[in-house]
Structures are given as structure tokens and as C-alpha cells.
Amino acid sequence: MKKRVLVTGGAGFIGSHVCDTYVADGYEVLCVDNLSSGKRANIAHLLDSAHFQFVEADITHPEAMATLFASFQPTIVNHHAAQKSVVTSLEDPLYDLDINGKGLLVLLACIQKHPIDTFVYVSSGGALSKVIEGDETSREEDTPQLISPYAITKYAGEQYLAIYAEAYGFVYTVLRYANVFGPRQIPDGECGVVPIFVNNIVANQTSVLMTYPDMPRGCTRDYVYVGDVAEANRLATIRPLNTVVNIGSGEEIAILDIYETIAAIFEKDSNIRIEGPRAGDVKRSVLSNARAKARLGWQPQISLEVGLLALKKEMKLGL
Ligand SMILES: NC(=O)c1ccc[n+]([C@@H]2O[C@H](COP(=O)([O-])OP(=O)(O)OC[C@H]3O[C@@H](n4cnc5c(N)ncnc54)[C@H](O)[C@@H]3O)[C@@H](O)[C@H]2O)c1
Incomplete structure (x- = not known):
């Protein structure tokens, strides 16, 4: 059955x-x-x-x-x-x-x-x-x-x-x-950092990077x-x-590294604005x-x- x-x-x-x-x-x-x-x-x-x-x-x-x-x-x-x-x-x-x-x-x-x-x-x-x-x-x-x-x-x-x-x-x-x-992801929220960066880079718009004083390349994540x-x-x-x-993936990557990888793959670049940390965000994450x-x-x-x-x-x- x-x-x-x-x-x-x-x-x-x-x-x-x-x-x-x-x-x-x-x-x-x-x-x-x-x-x-x-x-x-x-x-x-x-x-x-x-x-x-x-x-x-x-x-x-x-x-x-x-x-x-x-x-x-x-x-x-x-x-x-x-x-x-x-x-x-x-x-x-x-x-x-x-x-x-x-x-x-x-x-x-x-x-x-x-x-x-x-x-x-x-x-x-x-x-x-x-x-x-x-x-x-x-x-x-x-x-x-x-x-x-x-x-x-x-x-x-x-x-x-x-x-x-x-x-x-x-x-x-x-x-x-x-x-x-991956495909079908929409840029709506912190899970969507990849489509947010992709859209900004393709449209030549400024992206925002949240950083900590001891983590100038932003939080880390596992993709x-x-x-x-x-x-x-x-x-x-x-x-x-x-x-x-x-x-x-077991690989830890800083958000700024994600941004730079996307910019390299899409062969474009745009501005990134640095801001302070956001409440509720886990600082480092790798599984x-x-x-x-x-x-x-x-x-x-x-x-x-x-x-x-x-x-x-x-x-x-x-x-
Ligand atoms: N995207 C990520 O990186 C990530 C990471 C960890 C866990 N998750 C989990 O994976 C799951 C899917 O996330 P996603 O990124 O595909 O997001 P998504 O928003 O695309 O998918 C969630 C789906 O649930 C539907 N939904 C929401 N509330 C509903 C309700 N009350 N009744 C019926 N449908 C409802 C939405 O319309 C949407 O289609 C979620 O449980 C999310 O917490 C996602």
C-alpha cells in the first residue's frame, strides 16, 4: 500500500x-x-x-x-x-x-x-x-x-x-x-540572508551586516x-x-564571507553597511x-x- x-x-x-x-x-x-x-x-x-x-x-x-x-x-x-x-x-x-x-x-x-x-x-x-x-x-x-x-x-x-x-x-x-x-527561498528574515544578499547585489543595493566588537566579520553560521x-x-x-x-555542513562561515562569496559568484559587488548586533541572534553557530x-x-x-x-x-x- x-x-x-x-x-x-x-x-x-x-x-x-x-x-x-x-x-x-x-x-x-x-x-x-x-x-x-x-x-x-x-x-x-x-x-x-x-x-x-x-x-x-x-x-x-x-x-x-x-x-x-x-x-x-x-x-x-x-x-x-x-x-x-x-x-x-x-x-x-x-x-x-x-x-x-x-x-x-x-x-x-x-x-x-x-x-x-x-x-x-x-x-x-x-x-x-x-x-x-x-x-x-x-x-x-x-x-x-x-x-x-x-x-x-x-x-x-x-x-x-x-x-x-x-x-x-x-x-x-x-x-x-x-x-x-537554495532555489525558492525568499528574502524575508534572518534565515534569508542568502537571498537578501543576492537580491541586493544583483540590484546594486546596500546590504547590512550586523557585527559584534569581537566579531567584525559578523555572526557565524552553517549553510x-x-x-x-x-x-x-x-x-x-x-x-x-x-x-x-x-x-x-559542519562548516562555520562569517556573514561577511557569505556576502563576499555571493559577490564573487554573481560577479558583482555593492555596498555593505555595518550595524551593531541584533537581539535574539545566536553569535556563533556551526553544527x-x-x-x-x-x-x-x-x-x-x-x-x-x-x-x-x-x-x-x-x-x-x-x-
Ligand atoms: N530556512 C532555514 O534556514 C531554516 C532553518 C532552520 C529551521 N527552519 C524551519 O524549516 C521550516 C520551513 O522553513 P522555510 O525556510 O521553508 O520557510 P517558509 O516560510 O518558506 O515555509 C514555512 C511554510 O509554512 C507555511 N505556514 C506558516 N504558518 C502556517 C500555518 N499556520 N498553517 C499552515 N501553513 C503555515 C507558510 O505559508 C510557508 O509555506 C520551518 O519550520 C522553519 O522553522 C528553516
């Missing part, structure tokens, strides 16, 4: 690539998205498939979700829908709690009534990073900093999921992403290509680990991917440079 996967946030940047992977692998896919930041265009190429359905709905609405679970009867839930901005979570923590907290609990309540086999939950390795010293990387077992409501709701979600999995007899994997980049992230979802679905796993390699059989295949070239090609800016 075909596996039936409900993908929340499937019209978004990462979720749409995950839908592509499931459809290619022969799953029956129901994509649920309220299009608050996702786009129909991201899934337009899938709408002709007999194995793909899209429903515009909000995961925080219990009746709407109950109806979808009852009719589609998913065996797998892949949960990408979220409020994804650290800044928004600080400005409006109730909204963050509503989407990231209540939204997950609504799905888990549906699962109580309509049991599933497997849950893939998306968390943030960047936001849940520990304080990094020297050449350390952040490991899954480290104590996270929890310096934003977004980090708190994502972390709480991990804990809720573990409890519900035990109580309702399904297996799960928590994928803690590093900073994901992972969206195709590699979709592959991690494929593996987590067939090989659930019942634990948390980081999905990152150990040792667990993903050992237990999921996953490792990143696409480097930052190759991924940026793919993005340039997608944007039809020539190579």
Missing part, C-alpha cells in the same frame, strides 16, 4: 523541495499550507501529479485539521509549517507560540484520533545552538542557549513530540536544520543546501531515529553532523559555492 504523507508548510521554500522528493519516491502527498509565506508557484509543477494534492488551510485550526486527517488518513506527518523568524518571535511571542506551539499540538491531537506511523519534525540547530567556544561545533546533546521565543517554541516542540510518540505509538525524527539556502535537506527528510522518513539530528552521518547515513553533498551556482542558474542570470 502506498505511504500517505501529510506535509505541513509544503508550499514554502524547504517544504516544497520535500514535497518534490516524496512525489518522486512514489508517496501519496497532501500538502497543507496557509500561504502566509509559501507560494502556489513553489508547488505548481506538482499539481498535475495524481499523487499530489494541495489544500490551503491553517494548522492552528483544529476543525480544519481534523477534517483533513479524517479524509486523507496520513501514515506519515512531515511538519514544516512554522513562524520561522527569530525577530518576529521577539516582537510577537504570542503569534510565535500560536503557530509553532499550538499548531504542533493541533496536529498531535489529530494523531491521537488518527494514528500514524512516522513523524518528521523540523527544528532549528542554529537557534538551539549552545555557546560555541574555539573550534567546537554544536551537538544534539548540548544545552541550547534558548535566547529567543522561536528557540523556545521549537525546543518545546521537540519535547512534546517525544512524549506523544511514546504515548501514541509512532516513531519520529527531529531534524535540526542549520541555515538552509546547508536545500537539496541536501530534502534528502535528509527522505532518509528520516524511511529510517526514523526517535531522536534529534543536526542537518548542517556537528556526526550523528546524521552515523545514524541517518546523511552527509551534505553540495558546497556553498556549488549551491550558489545552482541558485544563479535558477535565477537565469547566466553562468
